Amino acid sequence: MSDFKAEAKTQSTKTENKDGVKTTTTTTKTQKTTSPNSAKNAFKQLDEKDAALNPPGSPVTVQRSAGSIKQMLLEWCQIQVKGYENVNVTNFSSSWNDGMAFCALIHRFYPRAFNYAKLNPKCRRGNFKLAFDVAEKLGGVAQLLDVDDMVKMKNPDWKCVFTYIQQFYSKFRNWDEEQVEKAMKEAEANMMTKEQHLAAKAEADANAKIEAALANVKL
Numbered sequence: 001m002s003d004f005k006a007e008a009k010t011q012s013t014k015t016e017n018k019d020g021v022k023t024t025t026t027t028t029k030t031q032k033t034t035s036p037n038s039a040k041n042a043f044k045q046l047d048e049k050d051a052a053l054n055p056p057g058s059p060v061t062v063q064r065s066a067g068s069i070k071q072m073l074l075e076w077c078q079i080q081v082k083g084y085e086n087v088n089v090t091n092f093s094s095s096w097n098d099g100m101a102f103c104a105l106i107h108r109f110y111p112r113a114f115n116y117a118k119l120n121p122k123c124r125r126g127n128f129k130l131a132f133d134v135a136e137k138l139g140g141v142a143q144l145l146d147v148d149d150m151v152k153m154k155n156p157d158w159k160c161v162f163t164y165i166q167q168f169y170s171k172f173r174n175w176d177e178e179q180v181e182k183a184m185k186e187a188e189a190n191m192m193t194k195e196q197h198l199a200a201k202a203e204a205d206a207n208a209k210i211e212a213a214l215a216n217v218k219l
Contacts, residue, residue, distance in 0.1 A: 070092070070162065073162065073165060073166065073169055074089065074090075074091070074092065076169055076173070077089050077101075077105065077165060077168075080104075080105055080108045080172075081101060081104040081105055081108065084100075084104035084107075084108075084116065085117075086098075086100045086119075086121045087100050087101050087104045089101050091158065092158035092159075092161040092162045092165065093155045093156055093157070093158040093161065094154070094155050094156075096156060096161050097124075097150075097153065097154055097155065097156055098121045098122075098124050098127060099121075099123075099124050099125075099126075099127025099128040099130070099131055099150070100119065100121050100127055102127065102128065102131035102132070102135070103116060103119055103127050103130060103131045104116065105131070105165075105168060106131050106134050106135045106138075106139060106141075106168075109139065109172050109175060110134060110138050110139070113134045113138060114130060114134065124150075124151055125147060125151050128145075128147045128150045128151065129147050132145065132147065135168070139168070139171055139172070140171060141164075141167045141168060141171060142167065144160070144163060144164045144167070145160060145161070145164050
């Protein structure tokens, strides 16, 4: 079946006067109207072209609207804080106004950093400070939000919260829980208490003095 349904002809006439002689030129153009099949073929060609530019296994660049990115990040947050008490993330403003959502989000990745069960939604300042400090010290998330500002606002500026949460997504979107759990266990096994450090230092100093004394002994 042909991709074209019909042909439409159009004519145009142009008259020129040169040296007293009139010349008339008639031009005929033929336009073809496309059928649904031609449209399908056009889309097919675009798909084939896109496949050639983005072969299987290669990263594909996807252009998203600001609204879709915001929704995607919101859904990511909802997944991360699912099951945490006193947390209901439905937006980037009021859902974060008591600090509990921030605490839940960072606790999701560093569960040994603090006891989430002991947190109180009414202790807003303490919640904000805890979440921001832990996120910065353990996760490397810069404190783009100010504790005092967050305490003052019942409905924080969603753009500020959104920008801050983007850092969490960048840091933790490929989070490997097993690897992190192993690293934390190794760190705990190698961790020394303050008393152990002092004892080790005292022992090292004593050994140094003994070695110095032995070096001065004349055989």
